[in-house]
Amino acid sequence: MSPSTTLNPARMIAELKELRALTGDEHGAQRLAWTEPWARARAWMAEKLAELPVEVETDEAGNVWATLRGESDQALLIGSHLDSVPNGGWLDGCLGVLAGLEVLRRIATEGTPPITIRLVDWADEEGARFGRSVFGSSAFSGFMDPEELAARRDYAGTPMSEALAAYGVDLQRAKLAGRQAASAAAYLELHIEQGPVLEGLGLPLGVVVGTFGVERHSITFTGQAAHAGSTPMGQRRDAFAAAAKLGLEIRPIAMRHGGVCTVGSCVTRPGIMTAVAGECVISLDQRHVDADALAAMLEEAKDAAARYAAEEGCEVAWERIWRIEPIPFHPELIDMGEAAIRAVSGSAFRLPSGPLHDAAEVARIGIPTVMLFVQSLGGISHNKIEDTLEEHLALSVRALDRLATSTIAWIRG
Numbered sequence: 001m002s003p004s005t006t007l008n009p010a011r012m013i014a015e016l017k018e019l020r021a022l023t024g025d026e027h028g029a030q031r032l033a034w035t036e037p038w039a040r041a042r043a044w045m046a047e048k049l050a051e052l053p054v055e056v057e058t059d060e061a062g063n064v065w066a067t068l069r070g071e072s073d074q075a076l077l078i079g080s081h082l083d084s085v086p087n088g089g090w091l092d093g094c095l096g097v098l099a100g101l102e103v104l105r106r107i108a109t110e111g112t113p114p115i116t117i118r119l120v121d122w123a124d125e126e127g128a129r130f131g132r133s134v135f136g137s138s139a140f141s142g143f144m145d146p147e148e149l150a151a152r153r154d155y156a157g158t159p160m161s162e163a164l165a166a167y168g169v170d171l172q173r174a175k176l177a178g179r180q181a182a183s184a185a186a187y188l189e190l191h192i193e194q195g196p197v198l199e200g201l202g203l204p205l206g207v208v209v210g211t212f213g214v215e216r217h218s219i220t221f222t223g224q225a226a227h228a229g230s231t232p233m234g235q236r237r238d239a240f241a242a243a244a245k246l247g248l249e250i251r252p253i254a255m256r257h258g259g260v261c262t263v264g265s266c267v268t269r270p271g272i273m274t275a276v277a278g279e280c281v282i283s284l285d286q287r288h289v290d291a292d293a294l295a296a297m298l299e300e301a302k303d304a305a306a307r308y309a310a311e312e313g314c315e316v317a318w319e320r321i322w323r324i325e326p327i328p329f330h331p332e333l334i335d336m337g338e339a340a341i342r343a344v345s346g347s348a349f350r351l352p353s354g355p356l357h358d359a360a361e362v363a364r365i366g367i368p369t370v371m372l373f374v375q376s377l378g379g380i381s382h383n384k385i386e387d388t389l390e391e392h393l394a395l396s397v398r399a400l401d402r403l404a405t406s407t408i409a410w411i412r413g
Contacts (some may be wrong), residue, residue: 006105006106006109006110007102007103007105007106007397007398007401008102008105009102009393009394009397009398010394011102012098012099012101012102012393012397013390013393013394015048015098015101016090016091016094016095016098016393017090018044019041019044019082019090019094019098020090022040022041022044023037023038023040023041023084024090026384027087027384028084028086028087028088028089028090028383028384028386029084029085029087029088029089029090029092029094029384030084030086030087030088031082031083031084031088031094032083032084032085032086032126032128032129033083033123033124033125033126033128033129033135034124034129034163034164034166034167035129038082038083039167041082041083041094042064042082042121045064045082045097045101045121046064048101049066049101049119052066052068052104052105052108053068053108054066054067054068054104054108054119055067055069058168059140059176059177059179059180060139060169060170060173060174060175060176060177061123061135061136061139061140061169061174061175061176061177062123062124062135062136062164062167062168062169062174063120063121063122063123063136063137063139063140063177063180064120064121064123065118065119065120065180066104066118066119066120067116067117067118068104068107068108068113068116068117068118069112069116070112070113070114070115070116070117071112071113071114071115072114072115072116072412073116073183074115074116074183074185074411075115075116075117075118075183075184075185076115076116076117076118076185076186076187076188076404076407076408076411077118077119077120077184077186077187077188077362077367078096078100078103078104078117078118078119078120078187078188078189078400078404079096079097079100079119079120079121079122079187079188079189079358080093080094080095080096080097080100080121080122080125080189080190080191080357080358081093081094081096081097081121081122081123081124081125081126081136081358082094082097082121083123083124083125083126083128084126084128085126085128085382086128087383087384088126088381088382088383088384088386089192089380089381089382089383089384089385089386089387090386090387091192091386091387091388091393092191092192092194092381092382092386093125093126093191095190095191095192095374095388095393095396096189096190096191097119097121099190099396099397099400100119100188100190100400101119102397102401103397103400103401103404104117104119106401107404113408114408114412115185115408115411115412116183117404117408118184120180122134122136122137122140122358123135123136123169124136125137125356125357125358129154129155129163130149130152130153130154130160130163131152131321132149132152132160132322133322133356134356134357134358134360134361135149135174136177136358137358137360137361137362138361139174139175139177139178140177140178140180140181140361140362141178141181141361141362141364141365142175142178142365143324143361143364144174144175146171146172146174146175149161149171150171150172181365181367184362184367185367185368185411186330186333186367186368186369186407186410186411187359187362187363187367187368187369187370188333188369188370188371188372188400188403188404188407189357189358189359189369189370189371189372190371190372190374190396190397190399190400191357191371191372191373191374192373192374192375192376192381192386192388193206193351193373193374193375193376193379194354194355194376194379194381194382195354195355195376195379195381196376196378196379197349197351197379198349198351198373198374198375198376199375199376199377199378199379201349203345203347203348203349203375204345204374204375204389204391204392204395204396205341205344205345205348205349205372205373205374205375205392205395205396205399206341206348206349206350206351206372206373207334207337207338207341207348207349207350207351207370207371207372207373208329208334208337208350208351208352208353208359208370208371208372208373209328209329209334209350209351209352210289210326210327210328210329210352210353210363211289211324211326211327211352211353211355211356211357211359211360212259212260212287212288212289212294212326212352212353212354212356213287213288213289213290213291213294213323213324213325213326213327214285214286214287214322214323214324214356215284215285215286215287215294215297215298215320215323216283216284216285216286216320216321216322216323217283217284217318217319217320217321218281218282218283218284218318218319218321219243219246219281219282219283219284219305219316219317219318219319220279220280220281220316220317220319221239221240221242221243221279221280221281221282221305221309221312221314221315221316222239222278222279222314222315222316222317223236223237223238223239223242223276223277223278223279223280223312223313223314223315224236224237224276224278224313225269225270225275225276225277225278225279226275226276226278227274227275227276228273228274228275228276229274231276236276236312236313237276237278237312237313237314238276238277238312238314239268239277239278239279239280239312239314240266240268240277240280241277241312242280242305242308242309242311242312242314242316243266243280243282243308245304245308245311245312246263246282246284246301246304246305246308247263247266247282249301249304249308250262250263250284250286250301250304253297253300253301253304254286254297256300257288257293257296257297258288258293259286259287259288259289259293259294259297260286260287260288260354261284261285261286261287261297261301262284262285262286263282263283263284263285264283264285265281265282265283266280266281266282266283267280267281267282268280283321284301286298286301287354288326289326289352290326291325291326294326302318305318324356324360324364325364327359327360327363327364328363329359329363329369329370329371330363330368330369330370332368332410333368333369333370333403333407333410334350334370336370336403336406336407336410337370337371337372337399337403338350339402339406340372340399340400340402340403340406341372341399343399343402344395344398344399344402345395345399351373353371353373355381357371359371370403372396372399372400372403374388374392374393374395374396375388375389375392376388377389
């Protein structure tokens with residue numbers, strides 16, 4: 001098989017714009033998982049799939065699969081996600097689904113493929129409503145605890161199990177989605193970079209060598225609430241002061257190890273202007289492509305937290321929210337991804353992914369996996385100004401198509 005002229009990048013770009021008009025507003029994309037706009041996007045996608053000779057099913061975790069049966073049950077998976085963060089960008093996630101759709105169309109026009117091709121729209125990759133990223137793909141991989149998730153609530157107090165049930169997903173049965181992995185021989189995912197590396201190099205495309213490991217914790221500093229006017233500075237047990245010191249310290253920790261650390265939220269109690277904070281809860285997200293370096297960053301942050309708590313007369317407690325180890329992608333698929341990129345754009349670059357992706361969950365159960373990145377203008381994502389040049393979008397789907405062709409040949413042996 002060779003890439004065919006039936007591939008139509010302009011159609012994919014038009015459909016991306018169509019989806020943006022359907023599920024976005026002046027603030028950006030609004031396809032928050034387990035909400036009506038997300039369901040509307042999936043219904044729109046179902047109409048596209050209805051035009052193809054594919055079998056469509058939704059698994060126990062809410063992942064949608066479109067299967068083009070081949071001569072062999074061995075399956076090439078191509079996927080990404082339609083859901084977005086609130087006020088998100090027009091390309092994050094959905095590019096990979098619609099590029100995969102375009103590749104699926106091309107293969108379908110050429111008759112029965114030698115192997116089975118499966119397009120997957122993973123459910124709730126972003127985790128924006130309940131704080132649990134890669135929900136559908138972690139159910140697929142088995143690295144998900146339904147009991148832990150059942151206790152989660154959204155900003156309005158709705159339990160996660162209740163929200164999912166409204167869309168036909170029983171949280172306790174979600175891990176049955178793992179049956180979809182039975183014949184998977186490889187997985188490909190195209191995504192916007194969401195960072196500035198490719199733009200800085202002047203390159204449209206890159207091949208991803210793996211994803212960062214992540215440590216996420218909630219850290220609670222406990223001091224003593226006291227009157228803001230009558231409590232001398234030297235006698236305060238200010239929980240916010242201890243947390244603030246840690247918030248500044250994580251920057252040099254990250255820089256020493258070549259990783260990234262982020263305090264994304266901070267809540268004080270009693271939370272009023274006229275009281276010293278008796279309690280301060282912050283979130284800490286740490287990421288690194290190397291497991292040992294990630295572990296070292298975590299230990300240094302814990303040491304710093306204990307030190308600053310003591311300085312401010314406070315106590316500190318850590319609660320792990322979630323973790324995933326660094327996930328390397330398959331070396332032969334990386335080579336093929338690089339070759340596909342060079343074929344359509346003349347040059348390629350290898351880079352790791354700091355953001356999480358469904359591909360990491362697929363790779364961690366041993367399915368050969370690789371990702372392609374396309375340049376993000378300004379390195380901006382999760383924002384309504386997120387954008388990529390249309391000529392680069394066209395190159396990206398052509399590269400994915402070439403990679404699919406070479407991967408099919410590789411699977412056949």
